[in-house]
Structures are given as C-alpha cells and as structure tokens.
Amino acid sequence: MTAAASDLDALFKRLHLANARRVWRGLIHRAERERWTYQDFLTWVATEEIAHRQQTRLDHLAIAVAYRAIQNGFDAVFTTAAALIDDLSAAFRAGELTHTLPTYTHPGVLVVGEVGYLTYGTDAANMLFHVVNERHRRYRSMIFTTNIALKSWGRVLHDEDLAQAIIDRVLERGRLLRLDGPSIRTLHANLDDAMKEESDQEPDLVRISGKSWSEFPEPTPLC
Numbered sequence: 001m002t003a004a005a006s007d008l009d010a011l012f013k014r015l016h017l018a019n020a021r022r023v024w025r026g027l028i029h030r031a032e033r034e035r036w037t038y039q040d041f042l043t044w045v046a047t048e049e050i051a052h053r054q055q056t057r058l059d060h061l062a063i064a065v066a067y068r069a070i071q072n073g074f075d076a077v078f079t080t081a082a083a084l085i086d087d088l089s090a091a092f093r094a095g096e097l098t099h100t101l102p103t104y105t106h107p108g109v110l111v112v113g114e115v116g117y118l119t120y121g122t123d124a125a126n127m128l129f130h131v132v133n134e135r136h137r138r139y140r141s142m143i144f145t146t147n148i149a150l151k152s153w154g155r156v157l158h159d160e161d162l163a164q165a166i167i168d169r170v171l172e173r174g175r176l177l178r179l180d181g182p183s184i185r186t187l188h189a190n191l192d193d194a195m196k197e198e199s200d201q202e203p204d205l206v207r208i209s210g211k212s213w214s215e216f217p218e219p220t221p222l223c
Contacts, residue, residue: 020049061179062111062143069141074108081115081128081144088127097130105134109141116148116156125159129166136169144170 012021024045031041066076079087084104091100104110110131135142146153150167154160 017049020045023048062113062145065143066109066111069109075106076109076111077104077107078111078113079104080113082118082120084112084131085120085124085127088130089121089123092123092127101130101134104131105138105140107140109143110135111143111145113145115144115146116152120157122158125154125157125162125166128157129162132166132169136172139173142170142174150176 008024009021012018012024027041027044027048030036031044036044063078066078069076088097088100088104091097132142148156153167154163157163157166
C-alpha cells in the first residue's frame with residue numbers, strides 16, 4: 001500500500017466510512033477505465049456508502065425482530081448469506097455437513113442478511129436449500145434481507161430451480177415486506193418509475209402465499 005493510499009484509508013476509517021474504505025480502490029480502477037470526472041468519483045463513493053448503510057438498517061430491523069424473539073424465550077441466530085454458505089460449503093468438503101447444519105436449522109429464529117449482496121460459490125443454492133427445507137419442514141421461523149428482486153435469486157445462487165424451491169418454502173407460510181424507496185444509485189435517472197412494470201412484486205406490501213393479507217396479523221398497539 002502506498003503512502004497516499006494508506007493516508008486515504010486512514011481518513012475513511014477516521015470518518016467511520018466503513019464501506020467507502022472497502023470499495024474505494026475498486027472505484028478508482030473503474031474511474032480510470034471509464035474516465036470519470038472527479039465529481040463522478042466522489043458521487044459514487046458517497047452513493048455506495050449510503051446504499052450500504054441502507055442495507056445495514058434493514059439488517060438492524062431484522063436483528064431487532066430476532067432480539068424480540070429472544071426476549072420471549074426463543075433462541076435466535078443472525079448470519080449473512082455469504083457466511084452461512086461458506087460455512088456449510090466448508091463443512092460439506094470436510095464431510096461434516098450433518099454436524100454443522102444444526103447451527104442453522106435448530107434455532108427458533110434464523111436471520112439471514114444480505115442475500116445477493118456478494119458473489120457466492122456454485123454450490124450456494126444447494127447449501128441454502130438444506131437449511132430452508134429443514135426449517136420449513138419443522139415450522140421454524142426464518143427472516144431474509146435482500147437488495148435484489150426475488151426473480152434474481154436464481155442468478156446469484158447459480159441454480160434457478162433450487163432458488164425457486166427456496167423462495168416457495170419461505171413464502172408458503174411467510175410474508176414478503178418491501179421496505180425501500182427510490183434507488184440511491186440511480187436516483188438521477190429516475191429508473192424506479194421506468195422499471196415498475198418489470199417488478200416481480202405486487203403493489204401490496206404484505207403477501208402470504210398469494211393471499212392479500214396475513215392470516216394471522218399482528219395486533220396493533222393501543223399506546
């Protein structure tokens with residue numbers, strides 16, 4: 001690492017810009033390749049940081065649900081999709097899959113964050129299916145956070161059929177909540193309006209197995 005790079009890395013760390021510190025080198029290479037202006041580069045650094053923080057807030061919401069479950073006597077585990085897949089893949093190669101699976105299939109609540117946020121190995125769908133299928137069979141709760149449309153899970157998990165099987169099991173007794181606003185990265189292009197017809201989600205924000213509303217809605221507090 002050069003002195004200038006070391007200084008920039010330290011500055012991002014001091015400013016608590018964790019994601020900018022992680023992605024700035026790649027953005028520099030892209031800026032040089034695509035001949036970005038200084039303004040373009042700064043805009044992308046800022047938007048990548050904002051997008052990451054939005055994903056983090058979505059994860060903090062999922063963790064809060066898991067924490068509430070713990071308060072009510074259930075055990076819960078939070079992990080990222082990448083960590084879960086890597087852990088199970090390593091266990092499979094070592095012949096230890098049956099011993100590792102209970103880590104993710106036994107807890108009362110499993111929160112899997114950042115589905116589709118990173119690149120996974122070719123066995124990703126197979127590893128995730130083991131967990132989802134077992135939890136679905138035992139009626140154990142799962143929460144997934146993702147920044148991609150459900151129709152794209154097959155692409156990132158490298159298996160369209162298994163990805164569909166995963167989604168079917170999650171949503172058969174589950175609920176799809178869409179928590180988003182205009183895309184930070186494409187706000188200038190107004191792409192959200194242009195892509196509405198391509199969305200794989202209905203206007204309703206709450207879906208269960210094709211039903212319009214939850215079969216067991218949560219009570220609304222009076223205070």
